[in-house]
Amino acid sequence: MSIEQRVRPEVRAMARPRHGGDVWGRLQVRDFSSNVNPLGAPERLGEYIAEAARDMENYPDDSCAELKDAISSRYGVPPSNIVVGAGSAELIRLFPEVFVRPGDRVVMPRPTFSEYGFACRLMGAEMVDLPLPEDDAFRLDIGSMVSMMLPGTRAVYVCNPNNPTARMLSRKEVLELVAEARRRDVMVFLDETLLELSERDADVTCVPEVESNDNLFIIRSFTKSFAMPGIRVGYGFGSREVIRYMDAARLSWNLGTLEQRVATRLMAEEQEHVRRAVSMLVGEKDRMRSGIARITGTKVALPDSYFFFHSLEELGMTSCQFRDAMLRHNVLVRDCSSFGPPCHGYSRFCVKTRPKDDEFLGALQLVVEEIGGR
Ligand SMILES: Cc1ncc(COP(=O)(O)O)c(C=O)c1O
Known part of the structure; x- marks a missing residue:
């Protein structure tokens, strides 16, 4: 063979x-x-890295407790609603590993960030594109997405604001989508990694909604907000149940001690x-x-x-x-x-x-x- x-x-x-x-x-x-x-x-990033670079001979804290506490304080969401990853890219991979079975329909706007489709195809998903209309400046129409949630649909993806089109949905629109998806047993993967650098972040984010919407999973990242793609730290929010399964399936020691310590300082001190x-x-x-x-x-x-x-x-x-x-x-x-x-x-x-x-x-x-x- x-x-x-x-x-x-x-x-x-x-x-x-x-x-x-x-x-x-x-x-x-x-x-x-x-x-x-x-x-x-941030100017002090080098200092944080230098201070974090000790006891490398020990394994990192696999639960990332301190970092989750820092994220929890910043967002007002309990640590049990948070999972962390080596960049949000790891969580993009993890989501279909946990929720998508071979042959499941997954609906994705086109164009959008390519890693979602890549991760879902790896799990054997049937990818269904929702072309965003060029003549309407690539606006995502919630009704169109809902109409594509046919039987067999496991998840839909929304990047808010969307990469590459820079279009943003309101919180109301996203929550309408989440509610329609919940009625149809469909999960919503929401990427908010580009939202934190927008002046509308507080009005648009759906992070406070995760516990009451158990079909919603949201990712965010240190990469964009702190300009540090070279240090891989991202995080995700979901209901306690969603997070329990995602945390159970993730890679062990996915964040090194250095990443955990640096990210904790940034989250706590560099807002x-x-x-x-x-x-x-x-x-x-x-x-x-x-x-x-x-x-x-x-x-x-x-x-x-x-x-x-x-x-x-x-x-x-x-x-x-x-x-x-x-x-x-x-x-x-x-x-x-x-x-x-x-x-x-x-x-x-x-x-x-x-x-x-x-x-x-x-x-x-x-x-x-x-x-x-x-
Ligand atoms: C929309 C979007 N989501 C997620 C990512 C992944 O970022 P990271 O893994 O660095 O958190 C990127 C990176 O370009 C992105 O553009």
Whole structure:
């Protein structure tokens, strides 16, 4: 028997999901392709890491008790409603491992973050796409999603705000979806990793709702809020029962001692850092919007989030061509072709600080001049 024949059929067909942020070894490049806190990591991160780097000869606390306590205090939700992971990516993998059986229908908006589909396909799920309408700025219609919850549907996925489209649902809309799903015995996987850097976070988050909605699971992450993709810490909220099973199935020692200690300090002591970024982003997002509109001569809508999903139609470029053109001026944006049609005609880039955004706008100006625009 060949190795290929020994491999599970779901794995044979797998290709790795593609992501932005590929700046390794290109120090001069400004990364606008990954949506992390524009202020960077908190100044004291190095100090926290140095202080945490002791007793590495012992196994980490497998229950991550201190970190869960810190998350619990920040969100006002008991530790029994919290699970932590090596990045929210681990929890994206864990959710279908716990809830999805081979052949289950899983409904997913398209485009959305690719890791969800990857994890569900690995478990043998039947993936059903809900295409988001380009002519309605990719708005997710709750009624359409509910109508796709046919018998055999195990879960639906919602990313709020959605990666890559930057569209946000209100809490009311999400809870309406959760209620309809509960009536049909369908789980809702809600990704709020990009919400914390939005000024609407407190009004939109559904974290306080998890205990009363046992079909809801929510992920959040340190990656975006504290700009630390290099240290892998994410967390999830669910009812006590949901968390009990997820915690039972997760990888042992999934968070090292270093990660646990650093994340605990950040959660307890660096909320102000996140708040500063949020208030800075409000004004800076609008400045970016008018800068892009001026340079490209197009109308640019204000995104619901702190990143743009920008149509390249007026520039007459594909997502890949735009990425390459901007990269020649040391700015990295997300080539959205991997999200599938119609995303090859869009680019995703985030908002950063004023001087960095000016570099972005400078590069955009040069690209527009190169293609003979205004
Ligand atoms: C929407 C969304 N969710 C989750 C993740 C995973 O992030 P992490 O594993 O670093 O928490 C990402 C990373 O790009 C993302 O964009």
